[in-house]
Amino acid sequence: MKVKEVLHNVVLLDRNGRKILATKSRYAPHYGEKKYGEFREWMASRSKLAALILKEYVPEIKEDWKILYLGAASGTTVSHFADIVEKGVIFAVEYSAKPFSKFLELAMERKNIIPILANALQPWKYSGIVDKVDMIYQDVAHPEQVEIFERNADFFLKKRGEGLIMVKARSIDSTAEPKEVFTRVKQRLKSKFRVLAVIDLEPYHKDHVAIHIQR
Ligand SMILES: C[S@@+](CC[C@H](N)C(=O)[O-])C[C@H]1O[C@@H](n2cnc3c(N)ncnc32)[C@H](O)[C@@H]1O
Structure with missing residues (x-):
């Protein structure tokens, strides 16, 4: 091998x-x-970050980075992210209790995962736990995806910190063309951040893009 x-x-x-x-x-x-x-x-079918890497877009995530992860679900992607930032830490937010209980099993065995049961639209509720971070990774499939990202970046993203936002077109607007939704999202992010890349996640995830930004 x-x-x-x-x-x-x-x-x-x-x-x-x-x-x-x-x-x-x-x-x-x-x-x-x-x-x-x-x-x-x-x-890649289970993780948008894996899909991004298989599409040969490899963000330079450092082993000692602090990450804020929004939309942890049961921890599929977080488990691999935790392997990468083995000397860093992942603050991982999820608001649904059901996947969170499985996610807790993962967090119990890993020292570098801090699980947070909260709504990512309300970052002030976990601002006492989360430090300033090098990267915010977001995969929330929520109509207010951009608002969620901006609010969390205001609270926690370091100067020159990076963001990876997995955008699901249909969660934002199920009637518009995905391309139109992605353009709208990109334009809004551009008013606050430097957009480094927009990568289509086909064929692994239909109507999804990853947007890589820097503050
Ligand atoms: C597509 S799944 C995440 C999959 C996960 N990132 C992975 O790759 O293993 C989206 C998750 O975001 C969560 N979510 C959606 N809106 C949220 C919010 N406002 N606050 C926290 N979690 C949210 C959902 O409950 C769901 O578990």
């Missing part, structure tokens, strides 16, 4: 010609993903 590192603890495995994205992890599988020795498979 050939192993190529693309980012800290993120590898592309070549198993007899089949390419597999994975993270180096000493932990057991969290959501039924396969383990190949010390690596946990990271499936």
